[in-house]
Amino acid sequence: MSGRTYPQLALDLQLCFPLYAATRAVTKRYVRLLEGTGLTYPQYLVMLVLWEADEALTVTALGQRLRLDSGTLTPLLKRLEAAGHLRRDRDPGDERRVLVSLTDQGRALEEQVAGVPQQLGASMGITRDEALALRDQLTELVDHLDTADSA
């Protein structure tokens, strides 16, 4: 590769590819850990937000938290509703809004996945401190890219 015209285009030298590959590798782990719950990885993220909020959220509020739009969330929420984990009800006070709230079954699921973060951490091959440092760097990166997006 020593003589190539544009060395900056080398796959392994760019940040983009490791990021892309890491996300897919981690997601695959989640799929395995979530087997038995019937949840996909994005569905698990939605459930995390609902468990954390512990109250009904609008589709927009969910979207802001996960940085997803209604085009992604609406069908995903319908699948979670069909699975019995949540309800989708129009807000009587503002019929434009849909309030997403957990069912008892959805709440009960939390206990079932409580071990997932620890299991994932154990299989990642990095120390807890490395994981935390990585998390913080990525959070910072996201924040910067998102604020710069508005400009």
Next chain:
Amino acid sequence: MSGRTYPQLALDLQLCFPLYAATRAVTKRYVRLLEGTGLTYPQYLVMLVLWEADEALTVTALGQRLRLDSGTLTPLLKRLEAAGHLRRDRDPGDERRVLVSLTDQGRALEEQVAGVPQQLGASMGITRDEALALRDQLTELVDHLDTADSA
């Protein structure tokens, strides 16, 4: 949030969400930078591999490099072929294989995107050293998750 039952499930405390969000945020940047080439982000990655190899590659070889399977690559390669960036020819020596090679147009595209890594780096809001450190940590993570996958 102080009283919640499973604090380890907090969205921001897990590595998974920042990783997922960062990948999508970076990918969106690429889409903008690749406007005008007609390439999507995964298509850009395929082109990077082909430019780097500078010879015909089989679908399997491409897949090993990008960690993608034929179910993803076959339709993607057909789109790149339809766009005129590459050719897909059966290997005469082994008719099971498909050799993917650049067209002149595909080779010419390299010059057009030569500035992309630098432009992306500039818009990421982190220093070059931070980006390199992040890249290395992610690469290590991927390597570990992949080797552990076989077990």
Next chain:
DNA sequence: CACAACTATATTGCGCACAACTTAATCGCG
């Protein structure tokens, strides 16, 4: 040479992501 095992690619089906657009409800201003 026959034929089972293996390999390479393609196909199918599903679930995201996301852009662009539509529909319906609410708001705000004159």
Next chain:
DNA sequence: CGCGATTAAGTTGTGCGCAATATAGTTGTG
């Protein structure tokens, strides 16, 4: 109040990712 502007969610269409399966070609063994 009337009505255009805004907001919220849903719909449509495209392109991944990936599991599962199908198809076709090759290899190894007797």
